Amino acid sequence: MRIKVATHSGFCFGVKRAINIVDSALKNSRYKENIYSLGPIIHNPQVVNSLSKKGIYVIGDIDAIEKGTLIISSHGAPQKIIRKIRRKKMKLIDATCPFVKYAHDIIKRLKGEGYKIVVVGDKDHPEVKALLSTVGNVDLHRRDLKSKKVAIISQTTQNRDNYIKGILDILKTDFNEVRIFNTICNDTTKRQTLTSELLKECDVMVVVGGKNSANTKRLHQICKESKVTSYHIERESELKDRFFSGKKCAGVVSGASTPDDTVKKVVERIKELTKKSNERGVF
Ligand code: SF4
Incomplete structure (x- = not known):
């Protein structure tokens, strides 16, 4: 079975930028007090978990904190939140995508x-x-x-x-x-176009990304609107060999907040799952 990976995958520009901003803040002594994000910084539970281990605390309500630093996620934040943070005299780090x-x-x-x-x-x-x-x-x-x-x-x-x-x-x-105004970002357009192209060549599609990621869900939506079978997964452990039974070509696309490494692991797992069948010439 052939595996075709979209030529554009991994973190988008805005997510890479947000992660770099967070990494720099963690190294900066100016932010030695707790650092919070209102909701996840990006819509990828695995990445958010690893950031929380490094000291970025996800909160659901701005009133839960009185001091420290708030990171605004790549999605931006409502004006009233920004005003509240300023009133509390907390520090702000703005990782809103340009x-x-x-x-x-x-x-x-x-x-x-x-x-x-x-x-x-x-x-x-x-x-x-x-x-x-x-x-x-x-x-x-x-x-x-x-x-x-x-x-x-x-x-x-x-x-x-x-x-x-x-x-x-x-x-x-x-x-x-x-x-x-066309404010759909180039990265989104590129991923959607590549998904449509892979749908013409492949008979099964794997969409990799957070189940809470809007852009990943839209890639899956494009797949579902075609006749091609598709699966939305967050990581390789969710793959099953039955996904590929009788299939000739698997397409792999990923959302904007999916790390390159996760896409690589998914591809490796598909290779493992289909190896035996390939050897037997089933596919
Ligand atoms: S998907 Fe587009 S708008 Fe959203 S963070 Fe990435 S580059 Fe920015």
Whole structure:
């Protein structure tokens, strides 16, 4: 059986940058008090576990801490959290991905120009919550868009087709003017394109990444929308030999917060699982 690994895998630029920022903070004596992150720094439980062993504590509520340092994850943070941290006189380390910051900058500028902002994305995702906090208290119900200047932006890891559907939905409303921004990051577009390409060649797909990772789930969604069998796993131990029974080509793609090393282990495990069958000529 052939194994085809997407030519672009491992950590994306924003995740690599966030991990480097965390590593530098851990070595810096300025941050000798506890270092916290509000929610996981990246959506990969294995990486977050290893960071917690090094001294990065994940908290669910900003009111649980009074001193120390808070790291803002690659997804950014709502404005009210940043204001609270400043009021508490705690230190802040900002690991927000520059592509996410770019989306915030667009929102701030257009809000100042009187546009109603619509963000197409998962409303419960930390990035979208942070973007909406920049939008302010705007009712995004369609009636509110009527006869207004509207600007549409996307969550950076949105699926292109979902974004287009969201735009078309908004275009059905009544408005005076609409501006559309493509804020899906290049890394996301590349991974989605490569997934679609592998789907043409492979008859089973393995998507590697956190079960809580939105961009990984979207890669799996692209697979599920095809006729090709696919599996979303976090690590190699979840692979079963039945996944590859009767298959000729396995495609491996990974989310933006999946380490290279995890992808390598997955590929090695697929080789092991399919070795005997290959020798017997079953595949
Ligand atoms: S997926 Fe894109 S926007 Fe998100 S952290 Fe990576 S590079 Fe930044």
